[in-house]
Amino acid sequence: MTDSGSDERSPWSRALGVVSAVGPPVTVATALLFYFGWARADAQAAYMGLNVSLFGYGIQDYLLISINALFLPLVCILAAAIAWLALDSWLRRRIEEGRGRSLILRAAGIGGLISGLVVGISLLLTVLEPARTALFTPYLMALGVLVATWCIHLRRRGRDRTAPVLSAEQHAVETTLVLSIVTLLLFWGTADYAQALGRRLAVDFERGVQFMPRAEVYSAKPLGIGSAAVQEVSVGTADAALYRYDGLRLLVLSGGRFFFLHDGWTPEDGTVIVLPDDNSVRIEFKR
Structure with missing residues (x-):
């Protein structure tokens, strides 16, 4: 047994x-x-x-x-x-x-x-x-x-x-x-x-922020980005407003959002810009 x-x-x-x-x-x-x-x-x-x-x-x-x-x-x-x-x-x-x-x-x-x-x-x-x-x-x-x-x-x-x-x-x-x-x-x-x-x-x-992909953001409305390193340029007309934002560097795309740094970014006084990944903005990337 x-x-x-x-x-x-x-x-x-x-x-x-x-x-x-x-x-x-x-x-x-x-x-x-x-x-x-x-x-x-x-x-x-x-x-x-x-x-x-x-x-x-x-x-x-x-x-x-x-x-x-x-x-x-x-x-x-x-x-x-x-x-x-x-x-x-x-x-x-x-x-x-x-x-x-x-x-x-x-x-x-x-x-x-x-x-x-x-x-x-x-x-x-x-x-x-x-x-x-x-x-x-x-x-x-x-x-x-x-x-x-x-x-x-x-x-x-x-x-x-x-x-x-x-x-x-x-x-x-x-x-x-x-x-x-x-x-x-x-x-x-x-x-x-x-x-x-x-x-x-x-x-x-x-x-290495200068080696990140350079991005130009276009928006029909002012985005009010609060960083002196990001330049807002009006490229539209009186009938169709359009704003371009220069000086951005792509950090990552995650969770339906774009995360950008800017030229000269530092952890102490830099700004991380977060924009939605939708039709409200158009983004062009350059080397």
Whole structure:
């Protein structure tokens, strides 16, 4: 009866193993991409004196915004994960075969202790001196938690190679707690990195505004643009009024609105001009 129950649970165990191994990483990665895109866009908009909601970005927009900046880090993380799996498999095999077992256990103990100290010191410095916290500190803490947990598992494996040290419930709780801590640290680090990148991009707009597409806006009614860098020129007739506005640079078209900067724009004293994407204005772009 025990064997039958074990056979009945085996497919479910394998299915749950696949879900736990594939589902959570994909979910966390998607959430990180979305959160990174939103945090980057929010910091960039705030540095320019705007609210990110004005751009009307959707979920897909935030994901696309984040992929360009996170593509290389994600590839590096996946490559490191593959290398870690290979190293973990090699060390476990040596422990089971009894080759260098004492040396591996000793190194795992030292590595776990050092990782724990790194996490504790980083957290203490973050609490005491938050303004001086390095940008990569949350990622360093996440790595420390993972390495410390891995070292503990290696030592457990080496002490008892036949019976599990923890029950299935205890192991599930431990894994959930570790993944929760690592996920929170990743979101923390992602927010800091995204905000720094967003502010840097806003500064880059100031340096590269002259390279943005030049735009001429035509309107049958005065638009009343309140920037001295934007010139209003009447090009119509007495019967058909028409006004042209020069000195504009296209920033982005999003959410049914055109966002323009002007020549000489700076985050400190510049103006962002927002016009609707409809028939009320006509826009010509030039190089």
